[in-house]
Amino acid sequence: MRHVDEYRDPARIKALIAEISETVSRPWTIMEVCGGQTHTIMKYGLKQILPKEITLLHGPGCPVCVTPPALIDQAIALCQQPNVTVCTFGDMLRVPGTESSLALAKARGGDVRIVYSPLDALALAQAEPKRVIVFFAIGFETTAPTTALTVYQAKQAGLNNFTLLVSHVRVPPALTALLNSSDAEMDAFLGAGHVCTVMGLEEYEPICAHYRIPIIVTGFEPADILEGVLMCVQQLETQRSNLENQYRRAVTWSGNQAARSMITNVFEISDQEWRGIGLIEQSGLRLRPEYAGHDASVRFANTLQDQPTAIASNECISGEVLRGRKKPAECPAFGTRCTPSRPLGAPMVSSEGACAAYHRYAAVPV
Amino acid sequence: MCLALPGELIDIDRGEALHVGRVSFAGTLKRVCLAYTPEAVPGDYLLVHAGFSISIVSQRRADAIVVDLNTALKSDLP
Ligand code: SF4
Numbered sequence: 243m244r245h246v247d248e249y250r251d252p253a254r255i256k257a258l259i260a261e262i263s264e265t266v267s268r269p270w271t272i273m274e275v276c277g278g279q280t281h282t283i284m285k286y287g288l289k290q291i292l293p294k295e296i297t298l299l300h301g302p303g304c305p306v307c308v309t310p311p312a313l314i315d316q317a318i319a320l321c322q323q324p325n326v327t328v329c330t331f332g333d334m335l336r337v338p339g340t341e342s343s344l345a346l347a348k349a350r351g352g353d354v355r356i357v358y359s360p361l362d363a364l365a366l367a368q369a370e371p372k373r374v375i376v377f378f379a380i381g382f383e384t385t386a387p388t389t390a391l392t393v394y395q396a397k398q399a400g401l402n403n404f405t406l407l408v409s410h411v412r413v414p415p416a417l418t419a420l421l422n423s424s425d426a427e428m429d430a431f432l433g434a435g436h437v438c439t440v441m442g443l444e445e446y447e448p449i450c451a452h453y454r455i456p457i458i459v460t461g462f463e464p465a466d467i468l469e470g471v472l473m474c475v476q477q478l479e480t481q482r483s484n485l486e487n488q489y490r491r492a493v494t495w496s497g498n499q500a501a502r503s504m505i506t507n508v509f510e511i512s513d514q515e516w517r518g519i520g521l522i523e524q525s526g527l528r529l530r531p532e533y534a535g536h537d538a539s540v541r542f543a544n545t546l547q548d549q550p551t552a553i554a555s556n557e558c559i560s561g562e563v564l565r566g567r568k569k570p571a572e573c574p575a576f577g578t579r580c581t582p583s584r585p586l587g588a589p590m591v592s593s594e595g596a597c598a599a600y601h602r603y604a605a606v607p608v
Numbered sequence: 609m610c611l612a613l614p615g616e617l618i619d620i621d622r623g624e625a626l627h628v629g630r631v632s633f634a635g636t637l638k639r640v641c642l643a644y645t646p647e648a649v650p651g652d653y654l655l656v657h658a659g660f661s662i663s664i665v666s667q668r669r670a671d672a673i674v675v676d677l678n679t680a681l682k683s684d685l686p
Contacts, residue, residue, distance in 0.1 A: 243634045245614040245653055245665050278611050331658075359659025361626075361641060381658075384612065388658045391643055395626065436612045439655060439663045462611075490669040492612075492655050498662055501644045593611075 245491065249463030255291075258468035263293045265475050271297045271427050272474050273420075273566050275413060276434035277304035277594025278462050284599040286464040296471060299427065299566030302416050303434050305381045306333045306592035307564060308516040309409045314339030316546050317378045317407055320538065321352035323545060327370070328407075329363035330378035332356045337588045344378075360392035367396065367404035376538045380409045384436040386527055387501035390508040393529070393536050405538040408528055411514055413437050414445045415525035420565060421453045428566065430474040432467065433459035435489035440505075442497025447485050454483040461489035508533060517588060518561025558587030563596050570597040577601060612657035614665050615640075617650050631656055 248254070274280055280300045283289060289298055302308060318339055321328040328344065335345040335356065348354040353373075357363050363377040379389040389406060396404035413434055420426055433446060438459045446457050456477040460470030470488045477484060487493055505527070514526025529537045539546060557575050562568040570576050570589065580586040582598055589595030615631040620642065627642040631654055638656070642648055645661040654661040 243614070244616070359641075361659050384657055384662065387644060387662070388641075388660045391626075391641070391660070436655075436657060436662070439612070491665050491667065492663045494669075498644050500646070501662060504644075 246463060249461070249465040250286075251465065254465045255286075255468060258465060258472055259291055259293075262296070262468065262472050262475055265472065265479060266293050266295045267479060269295045269297065270429045270475060270478050271299060272430045272432060272471060273299040273301045273428040274432040274460070274467070274470075275301040275303045275417070276432075276437070276462075277301075277307070277592065277596065277599075278436070279303075279432060279434075279460065279467055280596050281594060281599045282462055282464055282467055284603040287603075288464060288467055292468075292471065296475070298471075300563070300569075300596040301431075301566055302420070302516065302519065302564040303382065303413065303437075304564070304589060304592050304594040304596070305385070305409075305411065306331075306337055307560060307588040307595050308411060308519065309334070309337065309380050309588070310515045310517050311339045312515070312549070313378075313407065313409050314344070315341075315549055316539070317344055317376070318342055318347045318352065319545060319549055320376050320407070320542060321347050321354045323542070325372060326374050326376060326542075327353040327355060327366065328376045328378055329355045329357045329366065331358075331380065333592045333594075334378060334380060336585060336591045338585065360389050364392050364396055364401070364404055367401050368399075371403060374403045374405060374541070376405050376407050376542075378409070379406045382411055382413055382434065382437050383441045383505070384434075384439065386410045386505050386509065387440055387498070390501075390504040393533060394504065394508055396536055397533065402535060405536050405541055406529060406533075407538040408509075409514075410509065410527040411516065412511070412525050412527065413441075414449065415522050416516070416519075417446075417449055417457075419519075419522045419525070421449070421455065423565070425567065428455070429478055430456040430458065432470045432474070433457045435459055435461045435466070435493060438487075438489070438493045438497065440498050440501045442502075443485055443487060443493065443495050450483050450485045456483050456486070458486045458488050459493055461492070516564075518558070518564055520561075560587040560589050560597075563589055570600040573597070577604070612655045612662060614653045614655055617642075617648050617652045617654055617661075619650055620648075629661075631661070
């Protein structure tokens with residue numbers, strides 16, 4: 243596949259490893275922000291082929307993993323209401339809420355449907371005018387414009403049976419929160435390439451300057467990750483802390499302007515709870531008041547206010563994993579009480595979760 | 609979730625309310641909303657996420673060597 247195969251070319255990978263080895267002179271710790279990058283690292287065994295001086299930490303960029311259990315509980319409550327259908331991405335189905343999951347609720351008769359795109363949920367609202375469709379909108383800034391345009395279309399078309407249960411999160415406040423914690427260990431970040439495809443780079447420059455940390459916005463193929471690591475090491479070895487763009491084929495300085503304006507039209511910035519991590523100020527997006535008619539949390543306020551408070555499982559250490567403080571294999575439940583078929587926590591479910599990546603590629607020594 | 613794959617735009621459907629086209633991913637065709645890359649033309653490679661094209665993949669930018677933040681990074685080469 244064009245724009246993919248050339249970034250998996252063994253000769254290119256070998257040359258990058260050789261260049262990293264020649265450049266590095268002391269230990270450095272680099273955090274990849276996005277769970278998609280974590281999967282590439284595990285799938286291609288990149289940790290094993292990098293020089294021993296480089297430690298990779300896995301970051302919080304797994305949208306399914308950070309969606310608060312209270313919202314999953316709300317989605318479960320809604321799918322059991324008469325004439326209500328909850329639509330969401332497949333990854334979300336098996337993620338445990340407080341006591342159940344959407345998959346279990348579906349098995350017990352709840353109306354839950356998997357969609358590939360929010361537009362599929364909109365088409366369902368058109369096809370089934372007697373049902374209220376709730377699209378459980380999770381995801382980072384990559385996904386927010388897809389939700390935004392969909393609800394904008396619904397409003398334009400007067401489709402009042404289309405609603406959103408929103409759990410969109412923003413990357414820059416999460417990076418700042420990680421850097422503000424006293425035990426932050428990372429010397430550099432590999433920035434999330436697809437988030438920046440939408441948002442551009444300008445939000446990250448003040449973070450580099452304030453915390454004196456290099457951020458290299460990086461793609462998702464093995465050669466992308468290794469080039470990102472090389473660019474980090476080149477900066478760290480020469481005491482630089484700049485913003486650089488490895489993922490030039492997709493990311494521009496100002497990102498996708500049309501997508502950014504649609505996000506701003508539809509959403510406003512809010513404080514947001516991250517599963518396992520806690521509240522991060524200004525890190526979420528919520529619907530603007532003019533979209534209240536399409537906001538499931540407003541439309542179903544009576545049903546949702548009776549929900550018991552979510553209680554986090556005390557065995558899952560996903561918060562430590564998402565902050566890069568612990569590796570999945572350090573969790574006592576990993577691979578025993580917590581497996582992809584019986585997950586205790588979200589990072590074991592999602593295709594971007596670090597625990598799922600470690601479990602799936604366990605043949606590769608870690 | 610944040611996964612996005614590059615696919616080739618095959619044709620554009622002008623009859624829809626939303627700007628939509630067919631994109632080929634190694635031979636598999638999918639309908640994709642083009643509202644965020646309205647300038648895309650058949651033959652372009654698009655980065656597609658959740659049924660939406662979010663960027664036109666640029667070989668020229670891929671080949672550019674970033675030497676200077678102020679010129680290369682902020683120039684927004686097409
Ligand atoms: S292995 Fe399971 S229980 Fe442990 S942190 Fe990962 S998801 Fe949570």
